[in-house]
Amino acid sequence: MTNTVLEASGVTMRFGGLTAVRSVDLTVSEGEIVGLIGPNGAGKTTFFNCLTGLYIPTEGKVSYKGSVLPPKPHLVTQAGMARTFQNIRLFANMTVLENVLVGRHTRTKEGLWSALLRGPGFKKAEAASEERAMELLEFIGLAHKRDHLARSLPYGEQRKLEIARALASEPGLLLLDEPTAGMNPQETRATEELVFAIRDKGIAVLVIEHDMRFIFNLCDRVAVLVQGEKLVEGTSDVVQGDERVIAAYLGTPFEGAPEDAALQEVEAAEVHAAEGSSEGNDQ
Amino acid sequence: MTDTTKTTGAPQGAQGTPVIPLPAGAARILIAVGAVATMASTMLAWTWTSEFPGDLTVTGYPAGLQLLTLTGGILTLLYALTLWNVRGLRWLNPARANGPVFLMALAAFAVTWYTVLAITIELGGLANLEPGGYVAAVASLLPVLGALALPRPGDTWKSYFAKADDIPAAHEVPAWAERIIITLCLALGLIVFTYGIGTPDDEYGETFSGFMLLVLFATWAVFAAGLTDRFSSLNARHKGFATSMAFLAAAVFPFTQSEDHNANIGVNILIFATVALGLNIVVGLTGLLDLGYVAFLGVGAYAAALVSGSEYSRFSGTQLPFWGAVLVGMAASLIFGVLIGAPTLRLRGDYLAIVTLGFGEIFRIAVNNLDGSSGPDITNGPNGIANIPDLEILGFNLGEPHVIAGFTLGRFANYFLLMLVFTAIVVLVFTRAADSRIGRSWVAIREDETAATAMGINGFRVKLVAFALGAALAGLAGTVSAHVSYSVVPTPYQFAGAAPPNSAFLLAAVVLGGMGTVSGPLLGASLLYLIPEKLSFLKNYELLAFGIALILLMRFRPEGIIANRRRQLEFHETGQLDIPEQQSLPEGTIGATKATKAGA
Numbered sequence: 001m002t003n004t005v006l007e008a009s010g011v012t013m014r015f016g017g018l019t020a021v022r023s024v025d026l027t028v029s030e031g032e033i034v035g036l037i038g039p040n041g042a043g044k045t046t047f048f049n050c051l052t053g054l055y056i057p058t059e060g061k062v063s064y065k066g067s068v069l070p071p072k073p074h075l076v077t078q079a080g081m082a083r084t085f086q087n088i089r090l091f092a093n094m095t096v097l098e099n100v101l102v103g104r105h106t107r108t109k110e111g112l113w114s115a116l117l118r119g120p121g122f123k124k125a126e127a128a129s130e131e132r133a134m135e136l137l138e139f140i141g142l143a144h145k146r147d148h149l150a151r152s153l154p155y156g157e158q159r160k161l162e163i164a165r166a167l168a169s170e171p172g173l174l175l176l177d178e179p180t181a182g183m184n185p186q187e188t189r190a191t192e193e194l195v196f197a198i199r200d201k202g203i204a205v206l207v208i209e210h211d212m213r214f215i216f217n218l219c220d221r222v223a224v225l226v227q228g229e230k231l232v233e234g235t236s237d238v239v240q241g242d243e244r245v246i247a248a249y250l251g252t253p254f255e256g257a258p259e260d261a262a263l264q265e266v267e268a269a270e271v272h273a274a275e276g277s278s279e280g281n282d283q
Numbered sequence: 284m285t286d287t288t289k290t291t292g293a294p295q296g297a298q299g300t301p302v303i304p305l306p307a308g309a310a311r312i313l314i315a316v317g318a319v320a321t322m323a324s325t326m327l328a329w330t331w332t333s334e335f336p337g338d339l340t341v342t343g344y345p346a347g348l349q350l351l352t353l354t355g356g357i358l359t360l361l362y363a364l365t366l367w368n369v370r371g372l373r374w375l376n377p378a379r380a381n382g383p384v385f386l387m388a389l390a391a392f393a394v395t396w397y398t399v400l401a402i403t404i405e406l407g408g409l410a411n412l413e414p415g416g417y418v419a420a421v422a423s424l425l426p427v428l429g430a431l432a433l434p435r436p437g438d439t440w441k442s443y444f445a446k447a448d449d450i451p452a453a454h455e456v457p458a459w460a461e462r463i464i465i466t467l468c469l470a471l472g473l474i475v476f477t478y479g480i481g482t483p484d485d486e487y488g489e490t491f492s493g494f495m496l497l498v499l500f501a502t503w504a505v506f507a508a509g510l511t512d513r514f515s516s517l518n519a520r521h522k523g524f525a526t527s528m529a530f531l532a533a534a535v536f537p538f539t540q541s542e543d544h545n546a547n548i549g550v551n552i553l554i555f556a557t558v559a560l561g562l563n564i565v566v567g568l569t570g571l572l573d574l575g576y577v578a579f580l581g582v583g584a585y586a587a588a589l590v591s592g593s594e595y596s597r598f599s600g601t602q603l604p605f606w607g608a609v610l611v612g613m614a615a616s617l618i619f620g621v622l623i624g625a626p627t628l629r630l631r632g633d634y635l636a637i638v639t640l641g642f643g644e645i646f647r648i649a650v651n652n653l654d655g656s657s658g659p660d661i662t663n664g665p666n667g668i669a670n671i672p673d674l675e676i677l678g679f680n681l682g683e684p685h686v687i688a689g690f691t692l693g694r695f696a697n698y699f700l701l702m703l704v705f706t707a708i709v710v711l712v713f714t715r716a717a718d719s720r721i722g723r724s725w726v727a728i729r730e731d732e733t734a735a736t737a738m739g740i741n742g743f744r745v746k747l748v749a750f751a752l753g754a755a756l757a758g759l760a761g762t763v764s765a766h767v768s769y770s771v772v773p774t775p776y777q778f779a780g781a782a783p784p785n786s787a788f789l790l791a792a793v794v795l796g797g798m799g800t801v802s803g804p805l806l807g808a809s810l811l812y813l814i815p816e817k818l819s820f821l822k823n824y825e826l827l828a829f830g831i832a833l834i835l836l837m838r839f840r841p842e843g844i845i846a847n848r849r850r851q852l853e854f855h856e857t858g859q860l861d862i863p864e865q866q867s868l869p870e871g872t873i874g875a876t877k878a879t880k881a882g883a
Binding site for chain 2: 073089090094105106108110116122129
C-alpha cells in the first residue's frame with residue numbers, strides 16, 4: 001500500500017577513529033513524517049549529511065524509491081531528496097525569488113547557449129520557473145517579499161524561505177534539519193502547519209528537531225539516535241514511554257545517588273510536560 | 284551647542300551648527316562672490332613664464348589648468364545659486380542640501396590650489412606667481428569658507444561628504460524627455476572622458492592631475508546631491524536605449540580625436556576593459572579568485588599572432604581571415620581554460636588563487652622558453668612574434684587611415700571601432716549569462732557552495748563553464764590586441780607590473796570598479812589604464828600610489844565605485860529592507876559607465 005521513499009541501511013560514518021554514525025537503518029514511506037531526535041552530538045546531522053551526499057558514508061547504502069543514491073549532493077537533489085540546513089544557508093545576497101529559482105536548477109536544463117541566444121524556449125522556461133517559484137512563495141507566504149534580499153528577512157522567514165527553496169526542486173522527500181531552532185512558540189506552530197501542508201502535497205518529510213512537543217505532535221514515527229546508534233524507533237507514544245530514551249537524555253541514576261530525588265522530580269516534570277503537549281494547551 | 288542630527292530638506296536648507304559662524308545670507312553671498320571671482324581670476328596671468336604646462340601667462344583668456352578652474356568656478360556658482368532656489372537650477376541640488384555646494388566649492392578650490400602650488404614648487408618659489416595666481420588662490424578659497432559657514436548637514440564633519448537626506452523624487456517627465464536626458468548625460472560623459480584622454484602629456488601630468496581632482500570632487504558633489512541615483516534609475520527604465528546610446532557615444536569617440544595617439548589609448552582601454560569584464564564573470568559572479576587571468580589574454584594574442592601570417596610566426600605561411608583568427612584565439616583560450624580549470628576548480632578560496640597564480644606564471648615562462656633552444660620553437664621566445672600584419676575585413680584595411688564623412692580615422696581609430704564591437708558582444712554575453720539559470724547558479728556558488736550543491740547544482744561543472752567562458756572572452760580580446768600592438772611578447776602577461784594589462788591590474792579593475800556589474804569593470808579599467816598612462820612621471824612609485832589608492836578605496840567604498848546593489852547592502856548594513864522600484868535587479872547598466880566616466 002505504502003511505497004518506501006527512503007531506505008537507508010547500515011549507514012556508518014567514521015571520522016578517523018571516531019564513529020559518528022553506527023549502522024543506522026531508517027525507512028521513510030510515502031506521505032509519512034518521520035522524526036529523528038537525539039541528544040546533542042548524537043550524530044543526527046551527520047546522518048543527514050550521509051543521506052544527502054555531503055558525506056560519503058563509510059559503510060551502508062542509501063536508496064531513494066528503490067535506486068541507490070550516488071554520494072553527490074547535486075545528484076541526490078536531482079533524484080528527489082531536498083534538504084534544509086541547521087544553520088540557515090540561504091544565498092544571502094540574492095533576492096527571495098532568486099533563491100527559490102536556484103532551487104529549480106535541477107528541474108530546468110537551459111544551459112549557457114540558450115541563455116546567450118535567448119530563444120523562445122529560454123523565455124518560456126524562465127517564465128515557467130518563475131511562475132512555479134511564485135506559487136511556492138505564495139505557499140509559504142512570502143510572495144510579497146519576492147524582491148527583498150534573503151539576508152534582510154527576519155529569522156523565521158529565512159527558515160521558511162529555505163524550505164521553499166528545497167521544495168522548488170520538486171522533491172519526493174524533504175529533509176528538515178532543526179526547522180524550528182530559535183523560533184518562538186507561534187512560529188513553531190506555524191512551521192508545524194507548514195510541514196503538514198507539505199505532507200498533504202504528497203511529499204514525505206524527515207525532520208531533525210530538539211523541540212519534543214513539536215516532534216511528537218508532528219511525526220507519524222520517531223527514531224531516536226544516541227551516540228551514533230539508533231536506540232528506538234516507533235510512534236510518539238512508544239518513544240516517549242521508552243526508559244532508555246529518557247536515560248539517554250537525562251542520564252541514568254546510579255545507586256544511592258544524592259540527586260536521586262531531584263531526578264525523579266525532573267522525570268515527573270517531563271511526563272507532565274508531555275501530557276501538557278498532548279493536550280495541546282500552550283504556555 | 285547641541286547639533287540637530289538630520290537635515291530636513293526644509294526651504295531654509297539644513298539645520299546645524301556651521302563650522303564658521305556667519306549669517307546664512309552672508310555665507311551664500313560669499314560663495315557666489317568667490318565663485319565669480321574664481322572665474323574672473325582665470326582671465327589673469329598666473330605665472331610669468333611659459334615653462335609651466337599650458338601657458339598660464341596670458342591675460343585675457345584662460346588656458347590649460349585655468350580652464351579647469353573656470354569650469355570649477357562655474358559649477359560652484361551654479362550650485363550656490365541653488366541655495367537661492369533659482370528657477371531652472373533646482374534639479375542640480377534637489378534636496379537643496381549644503382553638502383553638494385561645499386563639495387563643488389572644494390572641487391574648484393582643489394584644482395586651483397593644486398595649480399598654484401604646482402607652479403610654486405616646480406618653478407622654485409612664490410616669486411613665480413603673478414598677482415593673478417594669488418587672486419585665484421584667495422578667490423577659490425572664499426566659496427569653501429562660505430560653504431563651511433552654511434549650516435552643517437549633520438553632526439560630524441563627514442556629513443558634508445555624505446549623500447543628502449530626503450532627496451525628493453524626481454518630477455515625472457515624459458519618456459522622450461527622459462531619453463533626451465540620458466543622451467545629454469552620455470554626451471557630457473563623452474566630453475569629459477575625451478578631455479581626460481586628450482590632456483597633454485605634461486612632464487609631471489599637471490593637467491591630468493588637475494582634471495582628476497576636479498572630476499573627483501565634482502562627481503562627489505553630484506553624487507551627494509542625489510543626481511547619480513536619479514541617473515541610474517533613468518537608466519534602469521530605459522535600459523536598452525541607455526546601453527545603445529552609451530555605445531554610440533563610445534563609437535563617436537574616435538571621430539573627436541584628431542590625433543591617432545589618443546585613439547590608441549582608447550583601444551587599449553577597450554581591450555583592457557573587455558578582459559576585465561570577462562574576469563568579472565569568474566571573480567564577480569562566480570566568486571573564484573583567479574590570479575592568472577591575463578594568461579588567457581596571452582593565449583588569445585599568441586594564437587592570433589601565429590595564424591596572422593607574420594613572417595616571425597612558426598606558421599608564417601598560414602594567414603587565416605580575421606574571423607578564423609578570432610575563432611582560433613577563442614578556442615585556444617577556451618581549451619587552455621578548461622585544462623587549467625579542470626584540475627584546479629576542485630579547490631576552494633585561497634588554494635584556487637594560489638594555483639591560478641602559478642598557472643598564469645607557467646604560461647608566461649613557457650612562452651618565454653618555447654624558442655627552439657630550450658624547447659620546441661613555437662613562440663619565438665622572448666623576442667615574440669613581431670610584424671603582425673594589419674587586419675583586413677571585407678576589403679577594409681584597418682592599418683590605413685580612412686576618411687569617413689569628412690573625419691579621418693587613423694589606424695588606431697579603426698581598431699577602436701572594431702574592438703568596440705567585441706566589447707559590445709562581451710557586454711551582451713555577460714548580461715545575458717548573468718540573468719539566467721546558469722548565472723544564478725554562479726551567484727549561488729559564490730554565496731554558499733555547499734548550499735548550492737545541496738540545491739542540485741553541479742558545482743564543478745558550473746564553475747568550469749564560468750572559467751571557460753571567461754577564458755574565451757579574454758582570448759577574444761587577445762586576438763585584437765595582437766594586431767593592435769603589431770607584436771606579441773611574453774612580458775606583459777605577468778602577474779603584477781607597473782602598467783596594465785597584468786593579472787593584478789585586471790583584478791584591481793574589477794574590484795575597484797565594482798564586482799558583478801557591467802559598468803564597474805569598464806570604468807575601473809579605464810581609470811587603471813589612464814592614470815598610469817598620464818602620470819608616467821611617478822615611474823617607480825606607481826605601484827606604491829596604486830596600492831595606497833586601493834587601500835583607501837577598500838576602506839571607504841569596499842563595494843567599488845559602481846556598486847552592485849547586493850554588494851552595497853552587504854557592506855553598508857542599513858537595516859533597511861531592500862525594496863527595488865523595478866521588478867528586476869538592475870545590475871549597473873552600461874549607460875551608467877559613461878556617466879561615471881564623466882565622473883572618473
